[in-house]
Amino acid sequence: MIISATDHPESDQETNRVYSLNLADAKMMELAAPRGPFGRLRVSPDGKSLTYVAAKVDGPTPHDLFLLSATGGPSRNLTSSSIDRPIQAYAWTSNSALMAVVQNGFKTNLTSITVSGAADSSQKLPLNPRAFEMSATGALAFVGNSGMEAEELWLQEKGKPALRVSEFNKSWRQLSLAQPEPVHFKSFDGLEIEGALLKPRGYSAGTPAPLIVLVHGGPTGAWQDSIETWGQLLAADGFAVFYPTSAAQPGTDSALSK
Numbered sequence: 001m002i003i004s005a006t007d008h009p010e011s012d013q014e015t016n017r018v019y020s021l022n023l024a025d026a027k028m029m030e031l032a033a034p035r036g037p038f039g040r041l042r043v044s045p046d047g048k049s050l051t052y053v054a055a056k057v058d059g060p061t062p063h064d065l066f067l068l069s070a071t072g073g074p075s076r077n078l079t080s081s082s083i084d085r086p087i088q089a090y091a092w093t094s095n096s097a098l099m100a101v102v103q104n105g106f107k108t109n110l111t112s113i114t115v116s117g118a119a120d121s122s123q124k125l126p127l128n129p130r131a132f133e134m135s136a137t138g139a140l141a142f143v144g145n146s147g148m149e150a151e152e153l154w155l156q157e158k159g160k161p162a163l164r165v166s167e168f169n170k171s172w173r174q175l176s177l178a179q180p181e182p183v184h185f186k187s188f189d190g191l192e193i194e195g196a197l198l199k200p201r202g203y204s205a206g207t208p209a210p211l212i213v214l215v216h217g218g219p220t221g222a223w224q225d226s227i228e229t230w231g232q233l234l235a236a237d238g239f240a241v242f243y244p245t246s247a248a249q250p251g252t253d254s255a256l257s258k
Helices: 170-174 229-236
Strands: 002-005 017-021 028-032 038-043 049-054 064-069 087-092 097-104 107-114 128-134 140-145 152-156 181-186 192-198 211-213 240-247
Touching (some): 002 028, 002 038, 038 087, 097 128, 229 240
Parallel strands (some): 211 240
Antiparallel strands (some): 097 107, 128 140, 140 152
């Protein structure tokens, strides 16, 4: 069994470490002591490797995917070079590959990652995946949403388009929501920044409107492409709402929610 534990629970430092626990004699062996916060331990199907999400250096939040032998040794960062984006939900798909939800700007996408660190983000889904599971046959079930559509369960059989299979939040479809519009602008040093704009209900092009800027604390978090109720309420009451977020890659689109 692989566990995370600490012998200094009173400390305000990050003191948790990765251990293997022998259920027969309750003996623990330390496998790794990541610097900073970490979590989401997952063991490969053959039990020979394990992965976790941790900070690249020592914080402030887990960001990269690390690979570690189940017998110990140095950990290896799989995603700092190939992806360099926050890793969210992920799962092993074989003994040599994983699938992860990766955040890039406002949106998320499923990315295949090999144990060598190679990444493939070519798979496109109709909405942003959050949580997901994959079957042995390659079928994908995921929770998807966007700035205009509330979370629902989607199913995609291998080689077929994804289909929505739940109606938990269908009442949202009766509401008139403001469509998030992508905005890109340059920072003081020339770095491109991504943002999203909600225009007020009934807005006429070229007319002034009161603007509210919802500033995200960042830099380790960002607005996401999901329904953001505060902004929608403000837009319905006649305000324009602007969401600035972190640096964007060329070609990324936008939408929102924290």
